Amino acid sequence: AQSVTQLDSQVPVFEEAPVELRCNYSSSVSVYLFWYVQYPNQGLQLLLKYLSGSTLVESINGFEAEFNKSQTSFHLRKPSVHISDTAEYFCAVRLRNRDDKIIFGKGTRLHILP
Amino acid sequence: DVKVTQSSRYLVKRTGEKVFLECVQDMDHENMFWYRQDPGLGLRLIYFSYDVKMKEKGDIPEGYSVSREKKERFSLILESASTNQTSMYLCASAHQGDNQPQHFGDGTRLSIL
Numbered sequence: 042a043q044s045v046t047q048l049d050s051q052v053p054v055f056e057e058a059p060v061e062l063r064c065n066y067s068s069s070v071s072v073y074l075f076w077y078v079q080y081p082n083q084g085l086q087l088l089l090k091y092l093s094g095s096t097l098v099e100s101i102n103g104f105e106a107e108f109n110k111s112q113t114s115f116h117l118r119k120p121s122v123h124i125s126d127t128a129e130y131f132c133a134v135r136l137r138n139r140d141d142k143i144i145f146g147k148g149t150r151l152h153i154l155p
Numbered sequence: 156d157v158k159v160t161q162s163s164r165y166l167v168k169r170t171g172e173k174v175f176l177e178c179v180q181d182m183d184h185e186n187m188f189w190y191r192q193d194p195g196l197g198l199r200l201i202y203f204s205y206d207v208k209m210k211e212k213g214d215i216p217e218g219y220s221v222s223r224e225k226k227e228r229f230s231l232i233l234e235s236a237s238t239n240q241t242s243m244y245l246c247a248s249a250h251q252g253d254n255q256p257q258h259f260g261d262g263t264r265l266s267i268l
Binding site: 092 | 159188195196197198200203213245247253254256257258259260261262
């Protein structure tokens with residue numbers, strides 16, 4: 042069965058510093074990969090997704106994630122964080138050719154320190 | 156923009172009550188989902204639906220049921236609410252197709268007293 046592991050439950054980082062949120066997955070078949078963001082008191086919003094093609098995908102607000110098949114990872118990075126990036130981030134996988142549920146990681150809470 | 160609307164942001168009910176959580180989406184999505192979110196546990200799938208009148212159990216269906224009488228509406232029902240069902244409930248919808256992301260509502264924070 043597939044699973045998603047987010048190694049850090051909380052990540053504190055100073056404003057304007059770089060950040061990496063780690064995500065590893067386990068699956069016996071090919072997957073699609075997603076990162077979602079949840080701002081305080083809101084639902085989840087899609088941040089970025091890897092479906093095929095280039096292994097580096099970017100979001101409109103400066104985040105990027107790289108699909109690494111050999112390491113089964115999909116880490117999320119941003120070179121310089123802002124206070125507005127304070128949120129919880131969820132990594133998720135979905136099996137190719139299986140139109141059903143997405144498996145979510147337990148989330149990483151990003152704290153931006155002034 | 157896709158809009159997934161959950162009928163209540165906050166709800167307080169008593170133990171033993173029958174509770175209905177409503178979710179409506181406006182993008183003609185075939186698939187709809189109900190999750191609960193608890194600190195340290197992430198999102199856990201309760202039920203999902205591929206089509207009208209169809210439902211599938213997720214990972215934690217016990218104590219819940221669902222109803223999908225119309226394509227745009229997916230209801231979660233707590234038949235007899237218990238305190239361990241106090242949680243944040245999130246509804247999501249998606250087009251069919253395994254590369255389609257899910258779109259979420261803002262959630263309902265349910266407290267069972």
